[in-house]
Amino acid sequence: MSDTIKTSELDLAFRDEVFEEPGAEKITLCFNCTGCASGCPMTEQEGQYNIRKFLRMANLGMKDELLNDPYIWYCTTCYKCQERCPQGVPNVDALLKIRTIAVHNGIMLPAHKKVGQIVVKLGHAVPINDDTKEKRKALGLDEVPPTVHRFPDALNEVKKLLQIAGFDKIVAEKEEKK
């Protein structure tokens, strides 16, 4: 961790990219009331998680440090901070944009990648399993729900959309570039 921020290392193009999210530029209006972090249920458990700090880092253009900060993945998107902010900063929307930039820079947690791969394959983030099939039967429901699980053509539509969006490539396991 560096104590001094070196202006030569700041990337203002990154700030502009974050500000593409509508309202994200309002972080410049923040006067440090700390209402966001002091009400945050995650900050209460994990002091290193501080959404205000992340947005300030974005505003300064601290791209590499922010995108590689493991705590950007701790937000549960409860939106309490966003509702409370007296300056109308869309904290959560901006953090999601920061995460998106991280993902498009190849930074993604293995567990998230795995969930993405499951959706690419099955169209559900939480797919059916044998235990639930039994429960469905016991309740008088069809074993397989009437979703993409039951309709192969529907699943193909989902797969095609994910291909067009390039999502299959985003979550594909790839060789380390170097």
Place this chain on the structure above:
Amino acid sequence: MSKLSFFLGCIAPNRYPGIEISTKKVMEKLGVELEDLEGASCCPAPGVFRSFDKTTWLSLASRNITLSEEMGDDLLTICNGCYGSLTDANHMLKEDADLKEEVNKMLSEVGHEFKGTQDVRHIIEYLFREIGVEKIKQAITNPIDLKVAVHYGCHLVKPSKERHLGSTENPTFFDELVEATGATSVDYEDKMACCGAGGGARTAVIDTTLKLVDNKLEHMVAAGVDCVVDACPFCHLQLDVGQTEIKTKFNKEYGMPVLHYSQLLGLAMGFTPEELGIDLNFVDNSKFIEKIRGGAK
């Protein structure tokens, strides 16, 4: 009879089918016809997929909405996460013509078109706004004598600019629906606190998110409730499966029964716990079921 297309999402049909069947049973009693939204997919999960890639998130969300448009129905969800994804995507696409065009270009490849003709509804706000507390009271045959911790969950009420459900810090509409069944909604510390599951956090950092739900459970126990009633299968999973994980990792046992509102309402309409899948949680609910059997006479 009103008609809605029933969007199942992932966790209800694939982990807690009791919520799916309970919703069908109570809506039928209330004169709302539900038609399965066949071929629907993951909403997709808002915190995760919206984090990764907005275009991907919008493409699947808009496809699910168009399936509903094609049936000519508003879409009903029973999950806060699905509600968050689908209602936010629906608003964005209705308001932003360029975005709509971009999404429709993708959808045309799979034979759909987003028109923006339908609304996305969540069972709780639908029951409150369209059916109403009084009509629900009239449909109760077996009033529930239980103390309940109501868990709203986050995305039912937030972000509020798209929801219009009043206060996000002290809402009352869900409590009113719970009390319509005869149950008492008991206040507890940090009632509106997040369960910890959303935003991909449960997937990424489960142990930390368990601390959030552990806090919630502690506060519920301190308030002396008989059960939790939620509005979301993902909160439901975090509250129910979370207890089994807390037992393993923190060596604490709560034995707290977790019900979706459709299940509570089903009990009050005279369905048995087994018909509603209340016995199918990961926490053993058998003592709770004995208690409600005794109470129901």
